[in-house]
Amino acid sequence: MLVKRLALGVLTLILLSLLIFLSVEALPGDLAEAILGQQATPENTAAIRRELGLDLPPWTRYLHWLGGVLQGDFGNSLALRKPIAELIAPRLANTLFLTLYTACIAVPIALILGMAASLFRNSYFDRISNITALSAISMPEFFVGYVMIYFFAISGYFPSMASINAGTPFLEKLYLCFLPALTLTLVVTAHMMRMTRAAIINVLALPYIEMARLKGVKSQRIITAHALPNAIAPIVNVVALNLAYLITGVVIVEIVFVFPGLGQLMVDGVKFRDVPVVQATALIFASAYVGLNLLADIISTISNPRLMRQR
Amino acid sequence: MKQHLLTKINAMKQRLLTMENIHIQGKSDEQWVDIIKGVDLYLNRGEVLGLIGESGAGKSTLGLAAMGFCRDGCVISEGSVHFDGKDLLALSREDIRQLRGNRIAYVAQSAAASFNPAHKLIDQFCEAPHLHNVMGRKESEAYARKLYKRINLPSPETFGLRYPHEVSGGQLQRAMTAMALSCRPDLIIFDEPTTALDVTTQIEVLAAIKDIVKEFNTAAIYISHDLAVVAQMADRIQVLLKGEEVEQAPTKLMLKAPKKAYTKSLWAVREHARIEQPAPKKTDTPVISIRQVTAGYTSQQDVLKNVSFDIHKKRTIAVVGESGSGKSTAARVVTGLLPPRQGSIVFDGAELPADYQKRSRDQLRQIQMIYQMADTALNPKLRIRDLIARPASMYLGLSGRALDERVRALLAMIELEPDQYIDRLPSELSGGQKQRIGIARAIAAEPSFIICDEVTSALDQLVAEEILKLLDRLQSELALSYMFITHDLATVRAIADRVVVMKDGAVVEQDGKSKLFKPPHHPYTELLLSSVPEMDAEWLDRLLIARTKKRAKKRGRKAKP
Numbered sequence: 104m105l106v107k108r109l110a111l112g113v114l115t116l117i118l119l120s121l122l123i124f125l126s127v128e129a130l131p132g133d134l135a136e137a138i139l140g141q142q143a144t145p146e147n148t149a150a151i152r153r154e155l156g157l158d159l160p161p162w163t164r165y166l167h168w169l170g171g172v173l174q175g176d177f178g179n180s181l182a183l184r185k186p187i188a189e190l191i192a193p194r195l196a197n198t199l200f201l202t203l204y205t206a207c208i209a210v211p212i213a214l215i216l217g218m219a220a221s222l223f224r225n226s227y228f229d230r231i232s233n234i235t236a237l238s239a240i241s242m243p244e245f246f247v248g249y250v251m252i253y254f255f256a257i258s259g260y261f262p263s264m265a266s267i268n269a270g271t272p273f274l275e276k277l278y279l280c281f282l283p284a285l286t287l288t289l290v291v292t293a294h295m296m297r298m299t300r301a302a303i304i305n306v307l308a309l310p311y312i313e314m315a316r317l318k319g320v321k322s323q324r325i326i327t328a329h330a331l332p333n334a335i336a337p338i339v340n341v342v343a344l345n346l347a348y349l350i351t352g353v354v355i356v357e358i359v360f361v362f363p364g365l366g367q368l369m370v371d372g373v374k375f376r377d378v379p380v381v382q383a384t385a386l387i388f389a390s391a392y393v394g395l396n397l398l399a400d401i402i403s404t405i406s407n408p409r410l411m412r413q414r
Numbered sequence: 415m416k417q418h419l420l421t422k423i424n425a426m427k428q429r430l431l432t433m434e435n436i437h438i439q440g441k442s443d444e445q446w447v448d449i450i451k452g453v454d455l456y457l458n459r460g461e462v463l464g465l466i467g468e469s470g471a472g473k474s475t476l477g478l479a480a481m482g483f484c485r486d487g488c489v490i491s492e493g494s495v496h497f498d499g500k501d502l503l504a505l506s507r508e509d510i511r512q513l514r515g516n517r518i519a520y521v522a523q524s525a526a527a528s529f530n531p532a533h534k535l536i537d538q539f540c541e542a543p544h545l546h547n548v549m550g551r552k553e554s555e556a557y558a559r560k561l562y563k564r565i566n567l568p569s570p571e572t573f574g575l576r577y578p579h580e581v582s583g584g585q586l587q588r589a590m591t592a593m594a595l596s597c598r599p600d601l602i603i604f605d606e607p608t609t610a611l612d613v614t615t616q617i618e619v620l621a622a623i624k625d626i627v628k629e630f631n632t633a634a635i636y637i638s639h640d641l642a643v644v645a646q647m648a649d650r651i652q653v654l655l656k657g658e659e660v661e662q663a664p665t666k667l668m669l670k671a672p673k674k675a676y677t678k679s680l681w682a683v684r685e686h687a688r689i690e691q692p693a694p695k696k697t698d699t700p701v702i703s704i705r706q707v708t709a710g711y712t713s714q715q716d717v718l719k720n721v722s723f724d725i726h727k728k729r730t731i732a733v734v735g736e737s738g739s740g741k742s743t744a745a746r747v748v749t750g751l752l753p754p755r756q757g758s759i760v761f762d763g764a765e766l767p768a769d770y771q772k773r774s775r776d777q778l779r780q781i782q783m784i785y786q787m788a789d790t791a792l793n794p795k796l797r798i799r800d801l802i803a804r805p806a807s808m809y810l811g812l813s814g815r816a817l818d819e820r821v822r823a824l825l826a827m828i829e830l831e832p833d834q835y836i837d838r839l840p841s842e843l844s845g846g847q848k849q850r851i852g853i854a855r856a857i858a859a860e861p862s863f864i865i866c867d868e869v870t871s872a873l874d875q876l877v878a879e880e881i882l883k884l885l886d887r888l889q890s891e892l893a894l895s896y897m898f899i900t901h902d903l904a905t906v907r908a909i910a911d912r913v914v915v916m917k918d919g920a921v922v923e924q925d926g927k928s929k930l931f932k933p934p935h936h937p938y939t940e941l942l943l944s945s946v947p948e949m950d951a952e953w954l955d956r957l958l959i960a961r962t963k964k965r966a967k968k969r970g971r972k973a974k975p
Contacts, residue, residue, distance in 0.1 A: 310527040317481060318515030318542045332532035408577040409531060 104410065105401060112397040119389040120172070124165050127382050168382070177383040182375040187383045190368065193269050195387065198364040200267075201280055201287070202349040209288040210295065210342055217299025217338075218326050224304065236293035248286045248359035255282055265360040283360040287353060291345040298341040302334035309333075336403035343399035350395075351388040430498060430600060430633050431457040431480060437492035438475055438484065438657075449475050449488065451657040459600065460631040464648030464665065466641060466680075468874040469845075471654040473637045477603045480635060481518050482510050498600065516546040519594035523606040525586035529578035536574025539593050548597045561592040564629075565622035583737075584615030588622045595626060602627070604636045608643060612736040612901055613945040620646060620947075621958055639874065641680055642947035645669055646954040653677050665951050679876065681949070688886055690927050691729055691911045699763045700724035701863050701895045702748060702781075707757035709747050717743045718754070719919045725863065728889060730896040732910035732927075734903065734942065740919040741899045745865045748897065749781055761863075779809040782856035786868035788848035792840040798825070798851055799836045805859040824854045827891075828884060846877035850884065857888060865897045870905055882908050903946050907931070915939050 135151040136143045152158050156167065171178060177187035216236070220229045239247065256263035265280045306312065307330055315329045354366030365384055372380030404410045438450040450472045457463050465473045479490055482502035495502040497518065502510060514520075519542075522528035529538060536558055543554040555574070562570035565588045578586060587607055594602050604623065608616040624647060627634050636647045644651060645665055652662035653676070661674050672678050694700075702725045709718040718740045725731045733741045746752040748759055750770030759766045761780060767773050782805075785791035792801055802821045806812050812820055822832040828850040840848055849869060856864050866885065870878035886909065888894060898909055906913055906927070914924040915938065923936040935943060947953060 310522060310524060311530045313485070314520070314522055314528040315530070316514070317478075317483060317520040319511045319513070319545060320515070320541065321511065321545075324545075329530055329532075333530070406532075409579045412577060412580060 105404060108397065108400055108404070112393055115393050116390060117169075119393065120169055120386055121165065123382055123385045123389065124161075124168060127378055128161060130378070172383075172386065178379040180372075180377055180380050182372075182377040182380075187380055190380065191365070191383060191387070194363055194365045194368050196269070197267060197362065198350055198353075198366070200276065201283060201353070201362065201364060202346060204277065204280055204284045205287040205291070205349055206346055208284060209292050209345075212288070213292045213295035213342075214299055214338070216292070217296040218303060218331065220296070220300040221303040221307065221330070222322060222326050229300075232296070236296050239289040240293035244286065244290055244353075244355050245359050247289050248283070248356055251282045251286050252359075255285075263360065265362040267363070280362070283353075283356050283362055286356055286359075287349060290356075291349065295338070295341050295345055299334070299338050302337040303330045306330040306333045332406065335406040339399045339402045339406075340396070343395040347392045347395045350391040428458045429456065430459045430461075431455070432496045433476075433480060433493065434496075435493040436476065436479055436490065436495070438472070438479060438488055439491045440475075440488045442487075449657050450479070452493070453654070453657070453659050455480070455635075455652065457601070457633050457635065460633055461650065462627060462634045462636055462648045464644035464651040465635055465637045465654060466639065466644050466651060467654035468639060468876070470656070472657040473639075473654055474605050476654070477605055477635055477637050478520075480601070480603060481514055481520065483514070512546060515542040515599075516548065516597045517599050518601045518603070519597070519599040521587075521590050521594045521602060521604045521607050524610050525590040525607075526578065526583060526610075528590065529586060531578055534575055534577055535581070535589050535593075539574060539589075539596050542593075542596050546597055554596060558592065558596070561595060561626075562589070565592060565626065566618070567592075582615075584611055584618055587611060587615075587619045591619070591623055591626065595630065595632070598630065600633060602632055602634045604634055604647075606638055609638065609640070613903070613947075614736060614941060616643070616947075617945050617954070617957070620954055623647065624954065640947070642949050642953075645949055645951050646947060653680070669949060669951060688730070688909050688911070693912075693926060694726040694729065698726055700726050700760075701762060702897070703760040704744065704748065705758050705760060707744070707747055707754045707759070709743060709752055709754035709757075711752070716755070717919050718747065720757070721916075721919070721921055722757075723914050723921065723924055725895050725897055727862075727895055728893050729911045730889065730898055730909055731912050731914060732898045732900060732906040733914045733916060734900060734906055735916035735922075736901065738918075739916040741901075741916055742867060743919075744916075745783070745867055745897065745899060748865060749783060775809065779859045780861050781863050781865070782859050782861040783865045783867065784849075784852045784856050784869050787872055788845065788852045789840075789872075791852055792848060792855075794840050796839075797836075798838050798840070798843075801840070801851060802854050802858050805855055809859040820858070824858055827857070827888065828854045830854075844877075845873055846880060849873065849881055853881075853884065853888070857892060857894075860892075862893070863895045863897070865899070867899045868901070869898075871900065871902060878905070879908075885909065903943065915942065 135148045135155065135157060139147055139151060149158075156164055159167075168178070175188055177191065179185065180187050180190055183190065216232050220232055223229050242250075252263045255261045261281050262279055263282065265283050267276050267279050271279065303326060307325075312325060312329055315325050320329065350365070352366075353364065354370055356362070357364045357366045365387065369381060369384035369388075371377070372384060433453070433455040436450050436453050436455070437448065439446045440449045441447075453472075453476060455463070455476065465477060467473050475485070475488065478484065479495060480497075482495055482497075482505065484490060490503060493503075497513070500509075500513075502513075505513075529535070536555060539558040540551055540554045543549040543557075544551060548554075549557065558574055559570050562573045567573045567585055567588060573581075573585075573589070581589065587610075591604075591607070607623065608619050611619060620643065623634075626632070627647075634647075636644060638644045648665050650662060650664050651668045653660040653668075653674075655676055660676050661672070662668075663673075668677075669681075672681055704721060704723055707718055707721045708716055710716045721740070721744060723731065733744060735741050743752065747754050750759075750766065750768065750773055753768035758768070761777065766777055770778065799818075799821055802824055803812075803817050806820050806824075807817055810820075821836065825832040825835060830847065830850060835843075835847075840851070843851065852869070869885075870881055873881065882905065885896065889896060896909075898905075900906060910927045912924065912926055913930045915922045915930075915936070917938050922938045923930065930939065931943070933940075944957060
């Protein structure tokens with residue numbers, strides 16, 4: 104079962120790479136002409152086309168590209184004339200750092216709040232946490248970001264610019280990135296919390312929960328030991344979706360806090376028509392989605408004895 | 415005088431549970447409705463009380479109230495519950511939590527739904543002893559293995575290492591009884607513990623419960639709608655009807671001489687018995703002929719193995735067997751929902767296409783179905799008018815006034831007043847009325863053959879009886895043939911002309927009803943027949959003794975060849 108799911112994940116990735124390649128291929132305009140700009144004489148264009156391999160049939164180029172990608176070679180950036188892998192590596196590291204940082208704050212908060220809300224259903228605590236989480240998610244990210252800056256940066260507690268690089272010490276990184284991480288936490292917590300609450304409440308209506316009550320199990324333990332293990336699948340899926348969002352969708356927050364992440368690289372790539380960069384970042388984003396969802400599926404399978412130990 | 419006082423003190427020592435003037439209300443549609451209307455209940459140490467009544471009588475609600483527990487949306491509005499000198503309704507949440515699972519335990523109707531699917535059986539067994547500080551983990555594990563062995567669970571040493579889904583229904587129900595005993599409670603509430611089981615499995619569970627209750631001198635409240643089962647288990651029986659007590663008496667007295675009319679009606683339920691129709695002539699063409707059918711859901715496994723039987727005009731064939739014997743699969747093959755791997759279905763002499771999608775509308779019209787759960791088989795958003803009109807317009811092309819008249823005629827046929835019921839929703843009907851709508855929907859297509867899949871097993875006995883009578887009447891009026899799937903042999907006696915006994919996907923025996931119920935039987939039929947509880951308090955004990963003897967004899971025969 105897990106092997107099948109894994110194979111499906113790989114297949115999805117291959118299809119996605121093909122899709123990305125084809126959609127870039129379908130963009131109007133000629134890459135060679137775009138590079139040359141005003142110097143695009145027919146001879147120059149032809150020379151560049153040959154140099155970039157653009158005269159080869161598409162499927163050969165696709166296989167070349169894919170083969171390169173598998174070896175960590177994404178080609179060269181057209182705008183910066185540097186290998187893309189070199190451009191991406193530090194930014195990917197930054198993005199993953201910020202994602203993990205946010206996840207470490209947001210996931211425990213979301214789970215604990217969600218469980219508490221299901222335990223004290225329809226109480227003031229439930230309502231207030233619901234309203235707060237929903238307000239946070241309904242405000243635009245950049246607005247939340249600027250509010251954070253207004254409260255925490257202007258007073259001087261935390262820096263408003265999260266300009267880190269590979270040499271920044273770990274603790275300083277945590278300090279510099281605190282505000283972007285907090286902003287993202289506010290954005291993603293609501294979804295995960297509400298799903299945790301809903302999934303657990305769903306399970307609480309089942310006969311085995313009543314049985315646990317009649318066995319004299321404490322309410323708290325009913326949630327953590329009896330309901331949660333059976334509610335893992337939907338929760339993990341929502342967590343995975345939100346983590347994927349943190350990797351791919353945070354460009355606005357990156358801009359607000361001047362954070363050197365992958366999102367900015369992709370936006371720059373689009374701005375300068377740097378097609379190979381766009382291709383590469385798109386592929387990384389797609390892999391993040393596929394990989395995280397795959398992980399979520401694996402965790403939910405493992406958490407379910409009915410799937411792990413079939414009769 | 416002194417003597418009198420002593421007996422009184424003794425009686426008080428004996429008394430375990432006293433519930434007085436219990437009123438329980440439940441909220442439905444924003445209104446408080448009385449579920450229990452002032453019932454008294456008492457129980458002595460080591461005594462087993464049978465609580466009997468139809469669904470909706472409030473048995474489970476009352477049973478749970480004995481633990482000081484109410485389901486969401488219910489409240490004990492009046493009365494008192496005293497358990498071993500403690501007032502349960504006055505105790506703090508924490509104090510009452512300490513009692514539950516520890517001194518009072520509960521065994522639920524569906525063990526499959528009441529075991530947590532995420533944890534191993536042994537972990538669920540050890541949870542209560544650990545929480546209530548009764549035993550350490552090692553000690554309770556050893557105790558679990560001892561109990562598993564005591565109630566004849568397979569490989570008791572490793573049984574607990576399995577997850578609930580890895581164990582059969584009967585074993586799971588026994589494991590739940592064992593779990594209830596994990597803290598050696600003074601009182602166990604058994605809430606219909608065998609209702610979801612086959613008769614043959616039911617016996618094992620009943621034997622285990624009886625054995626264990628006696629051995630540990632545990633008091634128990636045994637809740638059931640099945641009088642014959644309660645008669646085996648209880649020392650005393652209390653009958654409930656619509657939240658009120660009808661009467662109570664020691665079991666034997668209650669069986670022999672029930673006082674109230676309602677109780678008498680429960681005792682005399684199975685009066686409807688169809689007179690067996692003569693066997694059809696050899697030359698008659700059967701309406702439906704199932705010929706050497708082998709079928710399965712996956713390619714590796716055959717759920718039906720070379721099954722053949724015929725159903726003739728105006729005849730009822732009862733197909734009996736345990737769950738998993740292939741009864742419902744046979745129905746799916748006949749309707750064309752599951753094309754068989756081998757064999758064929760012949761309708762009135764002509765072979766039907768195996769797949770329902772390839773059958774003509776007229777072929778589809780001829781075979782209709784009535785389902786077990788009328789609740790889920792009827793679309794809750796449609797009115798009765800539309801539910802019945804649909805097959806009539808689809809198969810017969812009726813519309814407008816003709817359709818309306820047809821629907822009214824059908825309602826009259828199933829004994830529901832058309833003007834009163836035609837615009838209702840399914841939720842505004844009782845269980846028996848819903849099943850009547852299911853019947854009307856089937857006959858609306860004017861079929862010649864109807865499959866009835868456990869149509870009475872979700873209904874109370876009196877209501878079920880009415881449904882069987884209705885089906886019988888419709889059969890002679892409309893010249894219908896029935897294939898009646900059931901696991902209940904009493905239903906078979908009431909309705910069948912011919913019986914097909916199935917086991918593990920194969921037909922074990924088939925014969926006319928009167929012949930089949932007369933010995934000599936096929937061993938499996940014998941097992942089925944002997945497993946049906948009888949209205950006799952000593953039936954179970956006698957049966958178990960007889961079976962043990964038989965087994966010993968067999969072993970003896972094997973030992974000296």
